[in-house]
Amino acid sequence: MKKIIIIGGYGNGTVALSTIEDINKRDKTWEVLGFLNDNETEPINGYPIVGKINKTVVQKYIEQPEVYFFYSLISVKLNFKFLSKLHELEIPKERFATLVHPTAVISKFSKIGYGTCIQPFVSIGPNTEIGNHVQIFAQSLIGHGAKLNDYSYVANNACIGADVVLKEGAYLGTNATTLEFVSLGKWSVTGIGAVVLKDVPDYAKMVGNPARQIGTVN
Ligand SMILES: CC(C)(COP(=O)(O)OP(=O)(O)OC[C@H]1O[C@@H](n2cnc3c(N)ncnc32)[C@H](O)[C@@H]1OP(=O)(O)O)[C@@H](O)C(=O)NCCC(=O)NCCS
Numbered sequence: 303m304k305k306i307i308i309i310g311g312y313g314n315g316t317v318a319l320s321t322i323e324d325i326n327k328r329d330k331t332w333e334v335l336g337f338l339n340d341n342e343t344e345p346i347n348g349y350p351i352v353g354k355i356n357k358t359v360v361q362k363y364i365e366q367p368e369v370y371f372f373y374s375l376i377s378v379k380l381n382f383k384f385l386s387k388l389h390e391l392e393i394p395k396e397r398f399a400t401l402v403h404p405t406a407v408i409s410k411f412s413k414i415g416y417g418t419c420i421q422p423f424v425s426i427g428p429n430t431e432i433g434n435h436v437q438i439f440a441q442s443l444i445g446h447g448a449k450l451n452d453y454s455y456v457a458n459n460a461c462i463g464a465d466v467v468l469k470e471g472a473y474l475g476t477n478a479t480t481l482e483f484v485s486l487g488k489w490s491v492t493g494i495g496a497v498v499l500k501d502v503p504d505y506a507k508m509v510g511n512p513a514r515q516i517g518t519v520n
Contacts, residue, residue, distance in 0.1 A: 306332045306399055307363060309355055309391075310374030311339040311346050314437065318374050318419050319347060321403045328404045335369065360391045370399040373417055376437060376453055385453065385471075388435070395434065415452070427464070445482065454486075457494070469504070478513075491519050 336352040353359035398417030415434035427446035445464035454468035463482035472486035475494040487504035497511035
């Protein structure tokens with residue numbers, strides 16, 4: 303059995319844990335060693351904190367080839383602030399686990415990168431490309447031909463039309479919907495319930511139906 307460490311904690315870390323537990327119910331795949339977390343010391347949902355998030359701790363586990371990592375510190379609040387932390391850890395890409403919930407329906411003509419998490423009841427159409435460290439939350443629909451670049455984030459129930467592109471780090475909020483062929487700019491944030499009809503500029507903050515820009519992501 304492979305071993306896994308979740309980098310993060312309450313929030314997205316526990317969501318990833320939940321998916322791992324569901325994978326294990328169907329097919330015992332992962333032994334969860336625990337979390338790396340800078341703030342917590344007590345166990346999270348029954349799993350210990352095995353260290354702080356730093357290179358020294360990580361290197362100790364990299365020496366054990368059966369240990370994999372999942373980096374969960376990517377969200378609308380954390381955004382690319384935490385990206386440098388991920389890179390500082392220098393974890394080889396093949397040591398990041400890709401987690402796919404057993405209820406997700408994924409076309410065999412889809413490509414999925416490393417360190418990505420696909421949550422319950424997600425549907426991913428044919429000829430899609432899902433990059434590295436992408437998070438796709440429960441019940442989201444990814445239309446055929448869509449391309450989700452590295453670090454992009456799709457919150458629950460979002461609906462991505464065919465051939466849509468989420469550029470690096472683009473965030474799509476809960477229940478948001480996009481017209482086909484649009485692109486969401488680098489590290490842009492589109493709020494809950496937005497209806498995106500046109501391309502979203504890089505770093506734009508968008509809300510509403512039709513989606514309009516209300517600001518810029520710092
Ligand atoms: C878009 C978003 C990032 C804006 O957050 P923010 O920068 O803190 O913006 P504010 O809350 O200050 O709101 C600014 C204005 O936009 C409006 N607004 C914010 N989010 C909105 C949304 N999703 N739809 C419509 N209007 C919205 C606010 O009412 C406010 O309007 P006002 O100036 O007339 O009062 C945030 O509201 C959002 O939707 N985040 C996504 C959350 C999500 O998907 N979470 C996943 C589940 S956990």
